[in-house]
Each structure stands twice: as C-alpha cells, then as structure tokens.
Amino acid sequence: MTKFRFxxxxxxxxxxxxxxxxxxxxxxxxxxxxxxxxxxxVIVVTARKxxxxxxxxxxAVTAIDGDTLTARGIxxxxxxAVLSPGLNIxxxxxxxxxxxxxxxxxxxxxxxxxxxxxxxxxxxxxxxAYLNNPLLDVDRIEVLRGPQGTLYxxxxxxxxxxxxxxxxxxxxxVRANGSYAGPDNSWLVSGAVSGPIIDDVLGFRxxxxxxxxxxxxxxxxxxxxxxxxxxxxxxxxxxxxxADGFSLTVKGYYDWVDxxxxxxxxxxxxxxxxxxxxxxxxNQISYKYRGINARAEADLGGGSKLSVIxxxxxxxxxxxxxxxxxxxxxxxxxxxxxxxxxxTIETRLDSEWSDQFSTLVGLFTSNEQTRVNNTDTIxxxxxxxxxxxxxxxxxxxxxxxxxxxxxxxxxxxxxxxxVALGLRYDRENRVSRGxxxxxxxxxxxxxxxxxxxxxxxKSSEWQPKLTVSRKWTPDxxxxxxxxxxxxxxxxxxxxxxxxxxxxxxxxxxxxxxxxKYTGAGLMLSGAVFYNDYKNYIGLNSIxxxxxxxxxxxxxxxxxVESYGIELEAMVRPVPAWTIRSGFTYMHAxxxxxxxxxxxxxxxxxxxxxxxxxxxLANISTDYRIETGADSEVVLGAGLFGKGKxxxxxxxxTTPTILDSYWLTNASIAYRTGPVEVALFANxxxxxxxxxxxxxxxxxALAGLPASDLGITGDRRRYGVxxxxxx
Numbered sequence: 001m002t003k004f005r006f007x008x009x010x011x012x013x014x015x016x017x018x019x020x021x022x023x024x025x026x027x028x029x030x031x032x033x034x035x036x037x038x039x040x041x042v043i044v045v046t047a048r049k050x051x052x053x054x055x056x057x058x059x060a061v062t063a064i065d066g067d068t069l070t071a072r073g074i075x076x077x078x079x080x081a082v083l084s085p086g087l088n089i090x091x092x093x094x095x096x097x098x099x100x101x102x103x104x105x106x107x108x109x110x111x112x113x114x115x116x117x118x119x120x121x122x123x124x125x126x127x128x129a130y131l132n133n134p135l136l137d138v139d140r141i142e143v144l145r146g147p148q149g150t151l152y153x154x155x156x157x158x159x160x161x162x163x164x165x166x167x168x169x170x171x172x173x174v175r176a177n178g179s180y181a182g183p184d185n186s187w188l189v190s191g192a193v194s195g196p197i198i199d200d201v202l203g204f205r206x207x208x209x210x211x212x213x214x215x216x217x218x219x220x221x222x223x224x225x226x227x228x229x230x231x232x233x234x235x236x237x238x239x240x241x242x243a244d245g246f247s248l249t250v251k252g253y254y255d256w257v258d259x260x261x262x263x264x265x266x267x268x269x270x271x272x273x274x275x276x277x278x279x280x281x282x283n284q285i286s287y288k289y290r291g292i293n294a295r296a297e298a299d300l301g302g303g304s305k306l307s308v309i310x311x312x313x314x315x316x317x318x319x320x321x322x323x324x325x326x327x328x329x330x331x332x333x334x335x336x337x338x339x340x341x342x343x344t345i346e347t348r349l350d351s352e353w354s355d356q357f358s359t360l361v362g363l364f365t366s367n368e369q370t371r372v373n374n375t376d377t378i379x380x381x382x383x384x385x386x387x388x389x390x391x392x393x394x395x396x397x398x399x400x401x402x403x404x405x406x407x408x409x410x411x412x413x414x415x416x417x418x419v420a421l422g423l424r425y426d427r428e429n430r431v432s433r434g435x436x437x438x439x440x441x442x443x444x445x446x447x448x449x450x451x452x453x454x455x456x457x458k459s460s461e462w463q464p465k466l467t468v469s470r471k472w473t474p475d476x477x478x479x480x481x482x483x484x485x486x487x488x489x490x491x492x493x494x495x496x497x498x499x500x501x502x503x504x505x506x507x508x509x510x511x512x513x514x515x516k517y518t519g520a521g522l523m524l525s526g527a528v529f530y531n532d533y534k535n536y537i538g539l540n541s542i543x544x545x546x547x548x549x550x551x552x553x554x555x556x557x558x559x560v561e562s563y564g565i566e567l568e569a570m571v572r573p574v575p576a577w578t579i580r581s582g583f584t585y586m587h588a589x590x591x592x593x594x595x596x597x598x599x600x601x602x603x604x605x606x607x608x609x610x611x612x613x614x615x616l617a618n619i620s621t622d623y624r625i626e627t628g629a630d631s632e633v634v635l636g637a638g639l640f641g642k643g644k645x646x647x648x649x650x651x652x653t654t655p656t657i658l659d660s661y662w663l664t665n666a667s668i669a670y671r672t673g674p675v676e677v678a679l680f681a682n683x684x685x686x687x688x689x690x691x692x693x694x695x696x697x698x699x700a701l702a703g704l705p706a707s708d709l710g711i712t713g714d715r716r717r718y719g720v721x722x723x724x725x726x
Contacts, residue, residue: 046164047144048408048420049122049151049360050350055518058418058469058479060086060145060527060566066138066166070177070723071669073680075188075211077118077141077161078131082618082640084143085566085584087116087159089131090611092692092711094229094259095287095317097131101145103562103588103612104508104531105158105487106538112554115487115506115537117148117156120163121251123293123311124153126342126368133255133289136233137175137192137207139166145566146510146529147485149463150408150422153364157485157508157533167249168203168239170196174726181680181719186213201241208234216715217263219277221328226277227711230258245299255289261319264326264694264709270647270658273688273712279323280330290314303352308345315340324376325704336374343367361407368400372493385442392547396434396494403427408465420467426486430457432501434494438547451546453494455501461486478515485510487537492553495545500553500599506535521572526565533560536590538609541600557596560609562588576626581619588612606646606655611692613643613660631672638665649695656708661689674726681718689713 043054047061054063062084074080078097081089091097100106105115107128118125135141141163148156172195180187190209197204215227235253260283265274293311300306316339324332348362378390408422432455440447463486469479489505514527538557545551564586571579590607597603620638627633640663647656664685669678692711700706 045140045142046122046162047142049348055516055523056471056477058420058467058477058481058514060512060514060525060529062087062143062145062568063140064143065140069135069138069141071676071678073179073181073682073721075134076132077135077163080135080141083582084145085568085582085616086145086564086586087143087161088612088616090692091132093261093263093283093285094132094257095129095285096261097128098611099128099131099158099161100609100612101143101158102529102531102564102584103560103586103609104485104510104533105156106536106609106612111492112490112537113488114155116158117152117160118163119152119160121165121293121295122162122309122346123313124342124344124366125313126155126366127315127340129287129315130289133257134209134211134231134233135163136190136209136235137166137205139164145527146481146512147463147465147483147508149426149483149485150406150424150465151360153404153406153424154402154426154428154461154463155487157487157506165235165237165251166192166194166205166207168194168196168205168237170200170203172196174724176724177721178723179719179721181682181717184214184216184714184717186717186719187211203239203241205237205239206235208232215263216712217265217275217277219263219279219282221278221280222282224282226263226279226282227260228258229260232256245301247295247297249295250292251294252292253290255287257287257289259285261285261322262326264692264711266327266707267710269708270656270690270693270710272708272710273690274710275712278328279326280328281321281323281333283319283322285317285319285322288314288316303358305350307348307350309347310345311343313340313342326699326707326709327705329705330377330379331704332376332378334374334376336372338370338372341369356412358410359407360410362405364402364404364406366400366402368398370396370398372396372398374493382442385444387442389441390438390547391441392436392438392495392545394434394436394494396432396491398430398432398491400428400430400488402429416471418467418469420465420469422465424463426459426461426463428457428459428461428488430488430491432456432491432494436494436546440547449547451494453498453501453546455491457489457491457502459486459488459505461505461507475519476515476517478513480513482509482511484508489537490554493545493551495547495551496553497543497546500543500555503537503554503556504535506533506537506556508533523568523570525568528565529563531560531562531588533562535595536560538590555596555599558590558594559592560588561591562586564588576624578622579619580621582617584616586612586614586616602650603652605649605651605653608646608655610648611645613645615641615643617641627670628672631670634667634669634671636667636669639663640665647690647693647695649697650701651695651697656693656695658690658693661687663687663689675722675724677720677722679718679720681716683714683716686716687713 078089081087086102099116144160148160152160176191188211192207194205212230214225217226219226233255237251240248291313296308319336322334344366346364352358376392380388404426406424411419434453436451465483467481486507509532512529517524568582618640623635625633643660667680694709696706696708
C-alpha cells in the first residue's frame with residue numbers, strides 16, 4: 001500500500017463579536033438597542049420552506065435577524081456562528097472557510113463540497129468561501145441543525161444555513177450603517193434604499209457596502225500588514241406583482257474581496273501567541289462574485305402554491321504570488337487562478353389538501369463548472385543532483401450535474417400532533433479532466449513532461465426524514481426525528497497519484513429529541529442528538545506530485561460518533577432587562593480510522609476531530625434605560641467561550657491541544673427616533689487564543705523546515721458605530 005507524507009492545513013477562526021448572544025431572533029421590528037417586542041415567540045421562519053413560527057417548527061433552528069447583526073457588529077456568516085449553538089466555522093484566509101454543525105459535515109479545505117448547506121434566499125451555494133463574504137441588507141439568518149436533505153438536498157448532512165435578504169416593499173425605506181474601530185483601522189459603511197416604482201405593482205431595493213481592516217498580524221520580512229481585508233458589495237432587487245397571487249422577484253449582486261490566505265506565524269508551541277509572519281510574500285488573493293437570480297411564485301388556488309427559482313452564480317479568484325513553504329525561503333511559490341460557474345433551478349409545489357394533510361414536492365437540478373490554472377515553481381536541493389528547479393503548470397476542469405426529486409407529507413391526525421415524512425433522491429455525475437506540464441532543470445539538463453488525467457464520480461442517494469411533534473399546550477412543544485444526510489465526494493488535483501485522484505462521499509444518520517417553551521418573558525429551547533457519521537471526509541494530506549514536488553490531497557478518514565445536548569434561553573426578569581444564553585456540549589470522536597490508516601500507513605495521535613470543541617457557550621445581557629418619549633440608553637455585555645480543540649497534527653503519538661478561552665464584549669448605545677449611536681469594545685481583556693494551528697510534524701513530513709504554525713485571534717478592538725433607519 002502506498003504510504004504518503006502528510007500535511008493537514010486547517011484552521012479555526014473565532015469571529016469576536018459585540019455582545020455575543022444565543023441564537024434566538026428578535027422581532028424584526030426591534031433592534032437590541034430599541035424596545036423589543038413583548039411577543040418574542042412570534043418569529044416567522046422558512047426553515048421548512050413554508051412560513052411557520054419559530055416556536056412551532058419541530059427542528060433545532062436558530063433565527064438571527066438583521067437588526068441584531070447590525071447592532072452586534074456582525075459582518076459575515078462566519079462571525080454570526082457565535083450566535084448559534086453547535087455551529088463551528090473556522091477560516092485561515094479571505095477565501096477559506098470551514099464549517100461543521102455538531103461535529104458533522106466538517107469541511108477543511110475549499111475544494112471539498114460543503115457538509116453544511118449554504119443558501120442565499122433559498123439558492124444553493126456550492127462553496128464555503130461565502131461564509132467570509134460581507135452580509136449586506138440581510139433580513140435574517142436561519143441555522144438548521146441536523147440533516148436537511150429532504151428539503152435542502154445533498155451536502156446538508158450537518159445542517160443548513162439560509163441567509164434571507166430584505167425584499168422591496170411598497171413603502172419608501174432608507175437604512176444606513178457605519179462603524180470605526182481600532183487599533184487595526186477597521187471600518188464599515190453600508191446603506192440601502194427601497195420603495196415603489198409603481199404602487200402595488202413594481203418595487204425596488206438597492207444596497208451597497210464597503211468594509212476594510214488592517215488586522216492584527218505583521219509581516220516582518222516585508223514590514224506590511226499580514227492579514228488585511230477589503231470588500232465592496234452591491235446588490236439590486238426588483239419585485240413585480242402584476243396581480244393578486246403572483247409575484248416575480250429578480251436580483252443581481254456583485255462582491256469584490258481582496259485579502260490574504262494562510263497568514264501563519266512560526267511558533268514554538270500552543271502557548272506562543274506571537275503575531276509576526278515571516279513569509280517573503282503577502283499571499284494576496286482577490287475574488288469577484290457575481291450573479292443573478294429570479295423567483296416566480298403563483299397561487300394556483302385550491303390551497304396550492306407554485307414556486308420556481310433559477311440562479312446563475314459566478315466566482316473568479318486570482319492569487320498572484322503565494323508562498324507554499326510557510327517561510328522566507330523561495331522553496332515553493334505559485335500563481336493561481338480559478339473560476340466557478342453554478343446554475344440551479346428548483347420547482348416547488350406546496351399543497352394543502354385538508355386540515356389534516358398537506359404536501360411539499362419539487363424538482364431540482366444544478367450544473368457546476370470549475371476551471372483551475374496553477375503555475376508552481378519549486379526549488380530543491382537534491383543530495384545527488386544538487387539544485388533542482390521544477391516549473392509546473394496544472395489545469396483542471398471539473399463539471400458536476402445534479403438531479404433531484406423531493407417530497408414531504410405533513411399529516412396532522414389531531415390539532416396537537418403532526419407527523420412529517422420526507423424523502424429526497426439525488427443523482428450526481430461529476431467529471432474531472434486535467435493536464436500537467438512540467439519542466440525540470442538540473443545538472444542532467446532540461447526535462448519536459450506532459451501528462452493528462454481524468455476521473456469520474458457517480459452517486460445515487462436516498463435521504464429520508466421522519467419527524468413526530470406534539471403541541472402539549474399553547475406554550476410547549478416537543479418533537480423527535482430521525483434523518484439521513486449525504487455529502488458528495490470529489491476530486492484531488494490532476495497532479496495527485498491515481499490511487500487518490502478521487503475520494504468518496506460521507507453520510508450521517510441523526511437521531512434527535514427536542515422541546516420548545518415560550519411563556520411570558522421566557523423562551524427555552526433544547527435538544528439531545530446522536531449522529532452516526534460514516535466515511536468522514538476530514539483530513540487532508542500531502543502526496544508525491546506528478547511532475548515533481550508534493551500535492552495536497554483530500555481523504556476519507558473513517559467513521560465518527562457524535563452526541564450531545566444543546567440549550568438556548570431568553571429571560572426577561574423585568575421589561576427593561578433581557579438575558580440571553582446558549583450552551584452546547586458535543587462529544588465527537590473518530591470510532592474507526594481504518595480508512596485513514598489503510599490509505600496512509602500512519603496512525604492518528606487522537607480520536608478527536610480537528611478544531612471541534614467539546615463545548616460552546618455564550619451569555620449576554622441588555623438593560624434599557626428610557627431617557628425620553630422616543631429615546632433610550634442600552635447597556636450591553638456579552639461573554640463567549642469555546643472549549644479545548646485538537647490542532648491540525650500528523651504526529652502519531654502526541655496530540656497538540658489548544659486551550660479553551662472566553663471573550664468578553666461590552667457596549668453602551670443611545671437611540672433617539674431613527675438614529676442610534678454606540679460605543680463598543682470586543683475582547684476587552686485582550687485574551688490570547690489561536691484561530692488556527694498546524695503542528696510541526698506536518699512541515700517535517702513535507703521536507704520543509706520544521707516549526708509549528710499558528711494564527712492568533714483578534715486582540716482588543718474598540719470603536720463607535722451609528723445607524724439610521726426610516
């Protein structure tokens with residue numbers, strides 16, 4: 001069996017946010033700095049692709065409204081993860097985000113399909129990089145935990161994240177937000193305007209934003225900021241309602257993202273929180289995201305509604321000079337470009353046949369096309385040949401076609417009971433074709449080589465889900481569910497050895513029981529869960545590359561068992577005081593690493609999952625002081641904690657464990673009428689922690705100078721923000 005040298009390149013990014021809170025949404029008419037609705041339980045969500053109240057949905061779901069995001073200074077889905085139990089999002093660069101829910105659906109590299117489905121206005125996003133992108137004019141974020149395949153499709157074995165943007169209305173509306181924070185020169189401006197073009201017939205909405213920050217890392221070789229981030233975004237929406245029961249919504253967007261990838265420091269251990277980066281390049285990368293989508297909805301009468309959604313999304317990236325040796329030497333350098341084109345169409349028919357029976361059925365198809373072009377320059381010292389120079393150009397084109405049919409039957413035998421039985425069938429065909437052109441120069445002369453590679457993957461998967469729920473009283477609901485989720489496999493680069501050119505998909509059966517209670521001044525939600533996770537796509541590795549050098553490959557690691565408990569609470573001791581909290585305990589462990597050991601010939605030093613903590617916790621408090629008829633002061637404070645995590649490590653005997661940590665945030669806000677101004681501070685006590693960490697065995701096995709690598713979290717950040725809404 002071929003034995004590879006390994007390098008896991010994975011990270012943990014904890015986005016520090018203002019007043020970290022659990023994931024109960026507020027009524028959309030209120031902001032945390034304004035008077036909250038007394039009826040917090042009446043929150044409408046579309047978790048099951050139909051309008052339902054949050055307290056009645058038999059799913060572990062968190063809804064975070066847009067005003068909460070603005071008031072907390074949250075600018076991306078990655079940052080919003082602290083508001084949802086069980087959701088863990090990591091990142092080590094502007095275009096690299098890795099996500100898991102309850103330890104399931106772990107995605108460690110960009111090339112692996114998401115294990116947690118990402119949706120914008122119900123439209124599937126095949127790439128996790130969006131998690132870092134700016135949130136612009138968002139109405140709410142819904143986080144669904146547990147497999148959601150029956151309604152959301154493949155790649156939702158861990159759960160689904162649905163970002164819903166604000167829609168045009170028949171009333172003129174203006175929103176504006178701005179913030180500035182130091183000491184890293186972090187600032188944001190955004191705005192939106194909406195209103196009618198033709199009353200009751202045609203409306204518009206336009207939004208734009210700019211965000212930038214210098215970050216807290218310094219490249220001491222180049223004397224420049226090593227983790228800067230700069231984005232611009234714009235989107236526009238038209239909503240056409242020519243007649244009762246019909247609407248057509250068309251939206252276009254454009255995002256520009258400029259930043260860096262993998263700004264690691266060389267450190268001496270998991271308590272060495274240095275912030276100097278010693279690359280001889282900044283690892284700059286730029287992205288352009290563009291797209292257009294349309295949604296038509298029609299009331300067919302007789303209790304049936306038809307929805308058709310189509311979208312075309314484009315992403316282009318360019319990395320002009322990347323450092324592959326994690327240091328000041330010119331051992332490995334690369335220039336890379338890629339493009340992703342995604343077209344999706346979904347048709348849904350929601351029918352209510354009687355007071356007892358209703359159905360939701362539909363069809364889905366998507367086409368993804370990825371093109372990659374990389375030029376690598378590798379400089380080695382061979383023990384016999386002396387200096388060896390390899391210049392390798394790699395191209396790849398991957399095409400994926402997915403076809404699906406889905407349906408859910410909702411049966412209410414009585415007013416208090418509901419049984420939901422769903423089934424989805426997904427068929428996926430994936431093809432990868434690539435070329436490798438390399439030129440090796442040594443004392444033996446110049447040796448060109450060319451090779452062609454291709455690979456195919458096919459899968460046909462059934463994803464069932466059964467949920468039984470009961471409404472015991474108007475305030476109390478319980479549910480039990482069992483569901484299966486599936487994620488498709490993928491391709492490694494054309495330079496990968498034939499034995500690992502492809503890797504298979506993974507799947508999970510989830511068993512869950514939960515309860516929700518909504519009473520006067522109190523909201524409680526909790527769930528217990530068990531996941532039987534098979535063929536986990538978890539560790540990425542290094543193998544000998546076609547044309548010389550090394551190549552990163554993705555692998556199936558083995559089987560995982562994950563179980564735990566989630567709790568959320570909101571209590572209002574007095575009308576002016578709100579306390580919110582959330583807690584997750586999760587035991588996620590590899591139970592059978594045979595797949596990893598068979599493929600690599602190595603063993604694992606720990607059965608833990610990389611960067612997955614055993615617990616997450618948060619608590620926040622807001623106290624309102626009325627200062628006039630339409631003004632108030634709000635005092636806010638929040639605390640967020642994350643447990644110990646396993647670092648990315650290939651050491652076979654001694655695991656590297658990162659310390660747990662807590663972050664403290666605070667704010668004071670003044671609101672009068674439509675204007676709000678606030679002072680805030682994040683990470684008040686300057687807590688030191690690692691967002692990402694790679695143990696030195698990784699570099700040693702890759703033949704590079706051995707050193708641990710780490711990316712430390714943001715330091716104390718303090719500033720001012722203002723918002724206007726009318």
